[in-house]
Amino acid sequence: MGRFDLVGMLPDKTVQPHGASEKEPTEQFEEAPPTYEAAVEELVKTLPGTRADDGRIDIRLDSALYRRLSLLVPSEKLKRKSEDPPDYTEQDGRPIRLNIVIQVVGSRGDVQPFVALGCQLLRHGHRVRIATHGVFSDFVRSSGLEFFPIGGDPADLMAYMVKNPGLVPSMESLRAGDIQKKRRMVAEMLEGCWSSCIAPDPLTGRPFVAEAIIANPPSFAHIHCSQALGIPLHLMFTMPWTSTGEFCHPLANIVGHRRGVSASLANHVSYLAVEWMTWQGLGDIVNTWRHSLDLEPIPFTEGPLLAETLNIPFTYCWSPALIPKPADWPAHIDVCGFFFRDAPQYTPEPELDAFLKAGPPPVYIGFGSIVLDNPERLTSLILAAVREVGVRAIISKGWSNLGLGQEQSSDVFFLGDCPHEWLFQHVTAVVHHGGAGTTACGLLHGRPTTIVPFFGDQPFWGHMVAAAGAGPEPIPQSQLNTKNLAEAIRFCLSPNALEAAQQMAAKMRAESGVERAVQSFYANLPLKQMRCDVLPSRAAVWKCKKGKRQMKLSSMAVSVLTDNMRLDWKELRSYQSKPINIDLRRWDPFTATVSSLMSTSTGVVTSAADIFIKPVQAFQKPKSLKGDGASTETASVTSASEDIFCRPAGTPLPPPRSESDDHRHNPTVTALTGAAGGVGGVLKHFYKGMLADLPLAVAEGMRVAPRLYGGEVYEPGQVTDWKSGGIVAGKNFSHGIVEGIGGLVMEPVRGAKEGGAAGAAKGAGVGLLNLGTKMSSGLVGLVAFSSQGLIKSMHSVAHRSTGEAIKAARKEEVLDMTASGRSEDVKQVVLRDFGRLVIFGDEGRV
Known part of the structure; x- marks a missing residue:
């Protein structure tokens, strides 16, 4: 669909407008597409005004923006009641030791609470790494914590925020190139955050692979790193970031009046608006980076509020005496109190x-x-x-x-x-x-x-x-x-x-904010899935089939077993204790089908345009080389920035160009290659759209259709590979047949019990609707879910580099443990319990 304009649906600037002449391709594509800054400048002009004093965006209740976003707030959010956070009770009283990376973006005031948290986690026996800007290295290390630089300059970030206090940048910043600089900084920090999960310590060289992630939301990489590694994530922050009906988002301002609009709904919309605007500016960068991690791009509709959709645990580090937990926040969200570090020893000058x-x-x-x-x-x-x-x-x-x-x-x-x-x-x-x-x-x-x-x-x-x-x-x-x-x-x-x-x-x-936050972190860990089968105090990151059962093992256990010839490396596979699967949610059959057709059509049209665009571009010279006085270097930078900031979300970036590349590449070869790529893209988008995406959209749209008339929506499970795709297809088909046909009888009976003759008539109508929607979903889903699973499996086979990098980093960690030595007690426990599990299965567990 292209970029999403919160006010007027700003069109994708990389797609040629309709009505362009097909007879004059040179003139049609003479002008380069507008840069990202041009697109944002248009957005600035069309947005309902921003407050001049603090930069918050105004959300007017009578605007098209509000009407569109209010439709996307699920009704269950407005009815949700507060739940107390779960109590933390360690299974069997056994603690667990983890490698924890804490990713933080911001100023020293943002970093300092997480230093306090890291010190507390260190006391609990964990290995803790703070990943943030390089300027804070001494501050972090002086607290006894490991440090990893993720890039980015907080001083530049603060200067930018002072000039642009809200979500919408000023014209001055647009024209000064500040937006490009900020986006490049975000891209750098995304890469840095991923490295912080698997790279050795920069000072000591000691291997490190994260087994859990704690992060503040502006670090942006957290969910994606967690998905790539399959490990738990816990978000923590000093300002409200979870939608609530009790107060507006701190970066938004509800203005105007509209009859019948509840304050709760308006407040929920404010959070959605802020998230959508953030994703508008950074979604393409995130998806390009995800491509480098072998992760599929996130659909535009799923990027905003992704943490809420996935029920990521969230701890807010402010005093509940100042702001109590909102009544509509679920159990996995907690308000713990401010994080205070131990008072440093200080002698004034x-x-x-x-x-x-x-x-x-x-x-x-x-x-x-x-x-x-x-x-x-x-x-x-x-x-x-x-x-x-x-x-x-x-x-x-x-x-x-x-x-x-x-x-x-x-x-x-x-x-x-x-x-x-x-x-x-x-x-x-x-x-x-x-x-x-x-x-x-x-x-x-x-x-x-x-x-x-x-x-x-x-x-x-x-x-x-x-x-x-x-x-x-x-x-x-x-x-x-x-x-x-x-x-x-x-x-x-x-x-x-x-x-x-x-x-x-x-x-x-x-209050004891830091200690309560640690307890909140523990309470939301999937401890049963995380514990090593032979060393329950360690996190499982490997799996193998041995004897009667599939076992999950920690790096420490693998170190002992490989060193004592009980396991071979070929038998080991990576284990994910907290897998994340991000799917495109469907709201109803009509919009599901239409959006799938639009997505396929956009892909086909864009690829078809490349058949003509690429050859023309191959023979064109940058304007700076046509005598306008600009340098070749300037032309190269401009071209690269336009390519980065106008590229559709999810499209990988090309390698950097150099002056020698321009002389070395043959324009004819480049033109033919570009045209061939366009033809391949047309075929790929058409066949994938018609044979996989469209059937899946229809099946999913029909599956969720009962929600429209008050019925129950069946959840057959998640599709992660070809095997789960077949299982989901079978479950959905069985449910569709049973509920579709059985509902013709049971729905009128249920209706009659609740509402007499009128209820029976209503039940008969619901039964007929169920017959159409559930059976259609079941039948189409046989092909759709199976195809989806097959595509996911093929994607996993074709994109292995990140998985191999994770395995290599974990193997280095194992070898480091072997070289460092383990206690004799640990060695004996591992060998004894592993042997019992191999022979007796779970019955051999002590």
């Missing part, structure tokens, strides 16, 4: 110590990782406000280097790096940007707080602090001036604000 002792406690003012274009202006504004109120102040220089060139004085101290855990004990109030970590630290110490939000969740936290009475309403950074900052400081110095902040601090001290 003599100048800071002298300043604190020289007068009454000062006010802290700082904006941490925020990168500003004009720090001098903000410094002057802060100094004027401080003088107006008549208080002493500590101004943190931060990444923007506030106070550059200013002299220290008896009333103002310009501070470098200093842990907030120590500093906030010595101030009377805090003014900052509203990062979740800084907000939590201020409240934990009972300090009234003024928040000056720049982007993201910062306005959300500002409103939460104000609602608790611990600070004034947030002041958007674009509206900050001397007067309102002075008034905010006065509010924080009031007795009421101090009392509210201290009450909040007392509640937060009674």
Whole structure:
């Protein structure tokens, strides 16, 4: 369908518009397709306005955007009631030790809570690796944790977010090329996150393969890494990311009025809108990267809210005293409390110590990782406000280097790096940007707080602090001036604000956010599927058929067994303790069939266009080589960027071009190869669409049709390979025949019991509908599900490189364990229990 425009269905810019002349192909394709930036610029012009102060998108209840998205909110979400998270009870009282990678994208305030979590997991006996930006390597390693760099520059990211606080970029950023830079950074971090799962430690070279993943949502790679490895994933974050009817998404704003629209539905739509816009900008990058991992592309309709669709466990690290868990969040979602690390040992520099002792406690003012274009202006504004109120102040220089060139004085101290855990004990109030970590630290110490939000969740936290009475309403950074900052400081110095902040601090001290988050992580692990059959305290990552049963084994067990000649490497296969299968969900027979036909048609048309486009492009020279004065290098960069940012989702990127490539490649050969590829694409899309995709869409559409008239939808299982495809086809066929024919009798009987004659008549109608939908699904599904399973098996056979890379990394881990040696007790337990299981099966288990 191409790119999805949340307002006006922005068309795919890579497809030639209808009505182009077939007689003049050279003129038809003379102009290159618009770049990604051009497409976004059109999106910016058509979107309902964004708020100028904090960048949130306005979702108008009377807009086409709202009407479209509201249809996609399942009714069961609006009726869902809160469930308590499951209790964590280790099976048989046995702990399990895991290799855990924690993937984090963001500023230091985003990384620090996960360092606290990592330290707690380390105490539980796990091996913990923090995967984040390279600038935080010393910070992570100094906490005793392993570190892996994923790329990306958080300073650049912060600067971009300050200029573009919302989801829609500014025209200035579009024209400056910031979007390209950000997308390249995301692509780099996706690759880095995958490497963090299977690459050795960069310092020691010690092998590492993840057995569980913890991540914050902006790292984006989490679900896909989990799917490739088949291991559990747990998301954790400092702002609401799961749809709820209780409050709007922090990055959206519901405006306008519409009769009959419930607040719950409008709030749910806000989450869907934010996710769809995010996927609009990054979906093609994610799918291109998935292709490199041998994973199939994610359909556009499944990308948004994918974590919710897959029921990925989610832990929110904020205080339930500040924001209780919404009543409509299910059991696998929990609110645990803020993550606080152990207070670091800190001795203040003599100048800071002298300043604190020289007068009454000062006010802290700082904006941490925020990168500003004009720090001098903000410094002057802060100094004027401080003088107006008549208080002493500590101004943190931060990444923007506030106070550059200013002299220290008896009333103002310009501070470098200093842990907030120590500093906030010595101030009377805090003014900052509203990062979740800084907000939590201020409240934990009972300090009234003024928040000056720049982007993201910062306005959300500002409103939460104000609602608790611990600070004034947030002041958007674009509206900050001397007067309102002075008034905010006065509010924080009031007795009421101090009392509210201290009450909040007392509640937060009674919580143990990090330890509860660890328990939440344990509670959602599939421990039965994860445990090694001979070493239950280790995670199974291998499987083999031996004796009477299929066994799942840990790397430690395999190390012992291969070293003692009990197993050969040829007998071992990779084991997935938590497989993920992402399918295209269908809503009804009509839209399922139409969308399948449209998808097939788009593929055929695009490939047919390549038959003509590729030869023309092969003989064309870039405009920069036609005398416009631009350099060859510029032309190459422009061509590459257009190729990357306009390529359809899921299409793999070509290898980088060089100047020598242009001279070496024969245009005639390139033209013929491109045309032949177009012909192959036409045949592939047509036959796959008609013989596999369309029957599957019809079968699935008919299967879910009973939902439209209040009936039950049968779930025959997931298709993962040819074998499961046959099983699902058989189950669906049997159910369709039995329920279709049997329903003609049973539905009127059920209806009569519930509603008398009218109910019987209604039941007869439902029975006739079931006869048509369920039998049709069963019959068509015999071919559809079997074909789907066969295609998946063929895909697995043809795309093995990632699986082989995982096996190689795990084998290195086994060999490292063998070289390092195991305790004699472990060796004896493994050999004894393995022998018993081989001979007696499960009866031999101790």
